[in-house]
Amino acid sequence: MSYYDDVFDRVRRRAHRIMRDILSGMDEMEAWFQSMFDELESEFEHGRLLDDTLSDLKRGVLRPLVSFNDLGQELMILVDLPGSDLEHASIDLTPTSISVRANIRSEFVNRAFGQASWARRVSMYEGEYQLPCPVDPNTAKVNKKNGLIVIRVRKASRPPVSP
Amino acid sequence: MPLAAYEEEVMGYSFIEYGELGRPKYLVLGIPDVGLVGPIASGHLVRTLGMNDVVGIESYGYLPPAAVVVGGTVKYPLRIYVKDQLAVMVTEVMPVTSGIIPLSIAIVEFSRKRGIEYLVGLSGLGNPTRAESQPQLYWLATTPYAEKLAAALGGSTKRLPDGLIVGPYATILKESVKRGVNTLLLLSDSFVDIPDPEAAAVTLQGLSKVTGVQVDVSQLMEEAETLRLRLQSMARETKDTLAKMGKGYEYRAPLIYS
Numbered sequence: 469m470s471y472y473d474d475v476f477d478r479v480r481r482r483a484h485r486i487m488r489d490i491l492s493g494m495d496e497m498e499a500w501f502q503s504m505f506d507e508l509e510s511e512f513e514h515g516r517l518l519d520d521t522l523s524d525l526k527r528g529v530l531r532p533l534v535s536f537n538d539l540g541q542e543l544m545i546l547v548d549l550p551g552s553d554l555e556h557a558s559i560d561l562t563p564t565s566i567s568v569r570a571n572i573r574s575e576f577v578n579r580a581f582g583q584a585s586w587a588r589r590v591s592m593y594e595g596e597y598q599l600p601c602p603v604d605p606n607t608a609k610v611n612k613k614n615g616l617i618v619i620r621v622r623k624a625s626r627p628p629v630s631p
Numbered sequence: 632m633p634l635a636a637y638e639e640e641v642m643g644y645s646f647i648e649y650g651e652l653g654r655p656k657y658l659v660l661g662i663p664d665v666g667l668v669g670p671i672a673s674g675h676l677v678r679t680l681g682m683n684d685v686v687g688i689e690s691y692g693y694l695p696p697a698a699v700v701v702g703g704t705v706k707y708p709l710r711i712y713v714k715d716q717l718a719v720m721v722t723e724v725m726p727v728t729s730g731i732i733p734l735s736i737a738i739v740e741f742s743r744k745r746g747i748e749y750l751v752g753l754s755g756l757g758n759p760t761r762a763e764s765q766p767q768l769y770w771l772a773t774t775p776y777a778e779k780l781a782a783a784l785g786g787s788t789k790r791l792p793d794g795l796i797v798g799p800y801a802t803i804l805k806e807s808v809k810r811g812v813n814t815l816l817l818l819s820d821s822f823v824d825i826p827d828p829e830a831a832a833v834t835l836q837g838l839s840k841v842t843g844v845q846v847d848v849s850q851l852m853e854e855a856e857t858l859r860l861r862l863q864s865m866a867r868e869t870k871d872t873l874a875k876m877g878k879g880y881e882y883r884a885p886l887i888y889s
Contacts, residue, residue: 521864533863535824537759546762548825550859572860579854580861611762615856616825618762 528589532568536600542620543603549593550615551576557593559617561605563624567596641740642733643692650685652711655718657842658747660738662799663725663869665878666755666821667862671831672838673721673753675851680844682712682719688737693730699723717844718747725868728875735802743812749780750807750814751841752800753834755821756791757881766820766830768837771796773807773814780815783840791818797880798873815841824870826862828855 524531535546549557549570557570570593581587607622633649640646661673676682687707699706708724726734742750756769769791772778781788796804800816807814817837821830832848839846851858 530863533825533866535822537823539759544759544762546822546825548859548863550856576857576860579857615859616762 524594525586525589528591529594530572530590530592531595532570532593534566534568534595534597538600539620542622543599543601545599545619545621547617547619548615549617551580552593552615554612554615554617557617559610559619561603561608561619561621563599563602563605565596565598566619569594639741639744641737643730644688644690644734644737646737646741647687647689647707648685649687650683650713652685652713652718652745654746655713656716656748657718658711658738658742658750659717659719659838660750660752660800660803661720662722662734662752662754663865664754664798664800664873665757665823666819666825666827666830667866667869668755668819668821668827668831668834669753670722670865671826671828671851671858671862672835673719675831675835675848676717676719676838676846677712677721679847679850680714680717682714682717684710684712684721686711688720688734690726690730690734693726693733694724695727697724717842725865725872728872731799731872731876732802735799736806739803739806739810739812739814743810748813749777750803750812751838752803752814752816753831753838754798754800754816754818755827755830756818757823758820759823761820761822761827761830764820766827766833768833769818770837771804771816771818773804774811777813777815780813780841784837785840788837791816795880795883797878798876817841824866826859826866828852828858 520531533548535548537544537546545566547559547566547568549568551572552570553573554570557568560567572591572593574591577587577590581590602624603621604624605621609620611618635647635649637648638645639648659673659676661669663670684706688709688711689707694708697708699708708722710721712719712721720738739750758764758766768784768788770781770784770788771791772781781790804814804816806812817834819830819833819837821827828851832851835846835848835851838844
């Protein structure tokens, strides 16, 4: 190997090292920006969550927990309404959404939240949710037990694809 | 809140000891996860066994600036209660997503340093058909000693089948294996995103068998509906945090199977 080959080889390796350092710095910067965006997004989310919660509580309303479970041909929807009289709960299931409205018995509210000032007005569940897939509401089978409503409903067959 | 007698920092979390922790044999973990099984079970343990809080866990980086007020007394949002051989960690506030892994490592390291023999995690295993079936109990152990502990559960309790675990207990299990800490995880079938006191009762019955500490779950079952109402907000917060951690990966099969 000549002297010049050796010099060129060292220059090439040094250039590689510099490029690697620059690229690793870029990775760090990218991770830093990503965490900054995540933090910003989470701040906006928390702000929205607080606004929604305060607005609901002012009306004495709690948004019930609703869980969607894909069982293949069917969708199982769980509506958690602890402390309510399920026989008088209003559930409206459409092909794409479900809306829920039910009173909460005051003794349950007192036992659950004690003297918390924000809970004094709470008297009702209310919420509307988009379904994860279209369903056929006519096939719905409803089961009610201990403050939980379980709905099994067939998924709607796919709409024909337009040419 | 009493004055701190001793304070130790692990992975950004301060373990503030204001009572006598001693050297309990078991540390039971009630970290929020699927169905809030851990928090419900740990809260019930503390109440029924009349345990005293002796350690507070705080982080100004990973926890919201929250203090819990119980009976007019200010308390840390994460606390360790103790009675005889049993210590229980209660979590009232979920750390931010980036704080879950450090918390999991900190718990394992704190237990190792304090000579706690067994970590026992109580958690839920999301089952889409849980509403139509009774919860089944599963276990997972990190060492042969922890496996021996699981033997007390009997044949009806199964070892967790092949799959993926995502969340705080995944890190606790991996760190326990790495550090040789005896960890037993008791998982019960539970609702995915609705608080599940019945699943919590099943894990407590399993805990009774492995520790020999009898826990009456009848009151928990009687108050189940009230608890579900009280914990709705916590369930929402936990679902949000777990979703950000990639909890969805649990619902797929692993690449290598036995």
